Amino acid sequence: xxxxxxxxxxxxxxxxxxxxxxxxxxxxxxxxxxxxxxxxxxxxxxxxxxxxxxxxxxxxxxxxxxxxxxxxxxxxxxxxxxxxxxxxxxxxxxxxxxxxxxxxxxxxxxxxxxxxxxxxxxxxxxxxxxxxxxxxxxxxxxxxxxxxxxxxxxxxxxxxxxxxxxxxxxxxxxxxxxxxxxxxxxxxxxxxxxxxxxxxxxxxxxxxxxxxxxxxxxxxxxxxxxxxxxxxxxxxxxxxxxxxxxxxxxxxxxxxxxxxxxxxxxxxxxxxxxxxxxxxxxxxxxxxxx
Amino acid sequence: xxxxxxxxxxxxxxxxxxxxxxxxxxxxxxxxxxxxxxxxxxxxxxxxxxxxxxxxxxxxxxxxxxxxxxxxxxxxxxxxxxxxxxxxxxxxxxxxxxxxxxxxxxxxxxxxxxxxxxxxxxxxxxxxxxxxxxxxxxxxxxxxxxxxxxxxxxxxxxxxxxxxxxxxxxxxxxxxxxxxxxxxxxxxxxxxxxxxxxxxxxxxxxxxxxxxxxxxxxxxxxxxxxxxxxxxxxxxxxxxxxxxxxxxxxxxxxxxxxxxxxxxxxxxxxxxxxxxxxxxxxxxxxxxxxxxxxxxxxxxxxxxxxxxxxxxxxxxxxxxxxxxxxxxxxxxxxxxxx
Numbered sequence: 001x002x003x004x005x006x007x008x009x010x011x012x013x014x015x016x017x018x019x020x021x022x023x024x025x026x027x028x029x030x031x032x033x034x035x036x037x038x039x040x041x042x043x044x045x046x047x048x049x050x051x052x053x054x055x056x057x058x059x060x061x062x063x064x065x066x067x068x069x070x071x072x073x074x075x076x077x078x079x080x081x082x083x084x085x086x087x088x089x090x091x092x093x094x095x096x097x098x099x100x101x102x103x104x105x106x107x108x109x110x111x112x113x114x115x116x117x118x119x120x121x122x123x124x125x126x127x128x129x130x131x132x133x134x135x136x137x138x139x140x141x142x143x144x145x146x147x148x149x150x151x152x153x154x155x156x157x158x159x160x161x162x163x164x165x166x167x168x169x170x171x172x173x174x175x176x177x178x179x180x181x182x183x184x185x186x187x188x189x190x191x192x193x194x195x196x197x198x199x200x201x202x203x204x205x206x207x208x209x210x211x212x213x214x215x216x217x218x219x220x221x222x223x224x225x226x227x228x229x230x231x232x233x234x235x236x237x238x239x240x241x242x243x244x245x246x247x248x249x250x251x252x253x254x255x256x257x258x259x260x261x262x263x264x265x266x267x268x269x270x271x272x273x274x275x276x277x278x279x280x281x282x283x284x285x286x287x288x289x290x
Numbered sequence: 291x292x293x294x295x296x297x298x299x300x301x302x303x304x305x306x307x308x309x310x311x312x313x314x315x316x317x318x319x320x321x322x323x324x325x326x327x328x329x330x331x332x333x334x335x336x337x338x339x340x341x342x343x344x345x346x347x348x349x350x351x352x353x354x355x356x357x358x359x360x361x362x363x364x365x366x367x368x369x370x371x372x373x374x375x376x377x378x379x380x381x382x383x384x385x386x387x388x389x390x391x392x393x394x395x396x397x398x399x400x401x402x403x404x405x406x407x408x409x410x411x412x413x414x415x416x417x418x419x420x421x422x423x424x425x426x427x428x429x430x431x432x433x434x435x436x437x438x439x440x441x442x443x444x445x446x447x448x449x450x451x452x453x454x455x456x457x458x459x460x461x462x463x464x465x466x467x468x469x470x471x472x473x474x475x476x477x478x479x480x481x482x483x484x485x486x487x488x489x490x491x492x493x494x495x496x497x498x499x500x501x502x503x504x505x506x507x508x509x510x511x512x513x514x515x516x517x518x519x520x521x522x523x524x525x526x527x528x529x530x531x532x533x534x535x536x537x538x539x540x541x542x543x544x545x546x547x548x549x550x551x552x553x554x555x556x557x558x559x560x561x562x563x564x565x566x567x568x569x570x571x572x573x574x575x576x577x578x579x580x581x582x583x584x585x586x587x588x589x590x591x592x593x594x595x596x597x598x599x600x601x602x603x604x605x606x607x608x609x610x611x612x613x614x615x616x617x618x619x620x621x622x623x624x625x626x627x628x
Contacts, residue, residue, distance in 0.1 A: 037405060038405040038408070038409060040351075040408075086589065086593070089593055090589065090592045090593040092596050094596075095404060095405070096349055096404070097592050097596060099349060099404070099405055099408055100349070100541075100545065100588060100592050101588075101589055101592050101593070103351060103538075103541075103585075103588070104585045104586070104588035104589040104592065105585070105589065106585075107538060107581050107582070107584060107585030107588070108581075108582055108585035108586055108589070110578075110581075111578035111579070111581040111582040111585065112578070112582055114577055114578035114581075115576055115577065115578045115579060115582065118577070119577070218578075226412075226413060226416065229409055229413075233409075268417060268420050268421070271413050271416060271417045271420070272417065274413055275410060275413055275414065275417070278400075278402065278406060278409065278410050278413075279396060279397065279399075279400045279402070279410075280400070
């Protein structure tokens with residue numbers, strides 16, 4: 001039970017899953033940080049991205065890793081358009097409205113997928129789906145290792161955008177003080193839409209890294225979205241470092257929980273952790289916001 | 291705020307009840323009776339959501355939590371306790387109200403608001419779904435079946451009219467509760483907390499207790515809807531009880547009709563059920579089509595009519611009145627010059 005030969009692979013497995021969780025959570029935390037609203041359509045958007053990767057593989061024979069640039073571009077454009085065309089217009093200056101609209105979007109997307117694809121679970125075949133590589137005593141699936149590396153690179157890229165570019169400065173300015181940002185000439189609506197676009201672009205990347213070792217069905221987003229919410233809340237709403245560390249932590253907790261308590265109870269553990277953090281420490285472990 | 295007098299509300303409720311009863315009594319087609327029953331059941335859920343979301347300003351995305359608790363209480367009280375369904379019904383309502391109080395005490399104690407509150411309700415409903423999937427007394431994934439024993443004494447009406455009458459009685463109860471909120475001191479507190487919690491606290495309102503009262507009341511109504519579901523369909527499982535469908539239906543109907551109004555939820559539920567029946571006759575039964583429509587209607591209403599159908603009607607009436615006033619103002623001047 002506490003044998004290194006069992007624990008080490010479990011922790012490694014958890015880290016690889018956790019990196020993808022972190023990528024999903026980073027998109028969520030970016031949107032939250034800027035718009036101060038939880039994007040309830042995040043899971044549905046991930047589901048759509050997974051179907052996109054599946055579609056490209058199945059009908060155009062495109063390798064999921066090569067699908068990365070088009071998927072990121074498409075998801076970014078979709079996010080930008082969604083925010084400008086629907087979410088922003090529906091808000092009427094009230095946060096509750098954004099909450100309801102993103103909920104409405106998630107309901108529509110998820111059930112449209114159900115209508116079109118039925119509730120079948122789909123996977124893709126790649127030459128490396130079943131390949132493994134040995135790290136110490138652990139055998140790790142190659143797609144999971146790629147996902148781990150890819151998610152870390154994507155996260156680093158996102159951090160660079162937010163910390164090191166003019167766009168990032170504008171995003172941080174809007175997140176801190178909307179009126180002030182508007183006064184110094186920042187196009188706030190554009191920054192909102194860019195943030196939403198980048199948030200969904202993270203999902204495009206996550207989908208490409210996920211699918212080779214995962215599956216897609218109309219409900220697949222739900223599992224991820226609650227995990228991502230947990231991570232965002234755990235790491236502190238709007239905190240990027242928190243999302244990254246939180247993602248890896250949750251991945252390991254889930255993996256070890258599954259090892260000791262079985263799969264479905266491991267899931268309950270995540271929900272309970274989520275509720276506990278929200279109730280006891282809503283500012284998160286890293287406390288980005290007072 | 292010129293809220294109409296309680297007398298007018300009560301008169302409207304009496305007229306509504308009489309009209310529905312008259313339709314149900316004279317209806318010859320089973321389709322119409324079925325529609326009335328399901329629309330009233332939708333009203334009940336929307337009213338529940340409106341009490342907490344409309345008058346209390348707390349947006350719950352997990353009202354299934356109370357629905358499922360009421361439904362399971364209704365089924366388990368009969369199956370394990372051997373209780374008559376008529377006795378199980380108040381028990382189920384109390385159980386759901388307690389679930390509301392428990393959940394409310396947890397989340398309001400820690401000051402959860404807005405999207406945090408919505409998230410936690412969602413997560414709680416999901417936890418309950420997973421738990422009910424894995425414990426024996428809810429029948430796990432198989433669900434619970436209430437045996438068929440038709441007869442008014444067993445709350446299983448052979449004639450749909452019986453269920454319509456029961457649903458109507460519950461909806462009237464909901465309308466009366468809403469009327470009470472509109473005209474009582476407690477209701478004034480609740481609306482004050484909704485509009486500005488700090489200001490309400492400053493004038494001596496206890497926001498925690500006020501919100502707790504609202505969520506208990508809301509839970510009770512939603513639990514009644516769950517118990518009603520069990521009596522009509524004689525079956526409940528974790529997906530039906532705690533799945534997102536009922537949460538969404540309650541929320542969308544309340545918002546479509548108009549939040550914080552007496553008749554909004556009734557109007558919204560009626561409109562949604564008409565729409566659902568219309569699409570069913572156009573496209574047949576496709577999985578998910580109803581939810582696609584609910585979601586789309588939610589987005590459209592929030593975008594174009596944030597005060598719901600009732601608010602839309604009001605705006606049109608005001609526009610009309612203004613045009614008439616303009617026309618009336620223009621008329622004499624023309625006469626003077628001509």
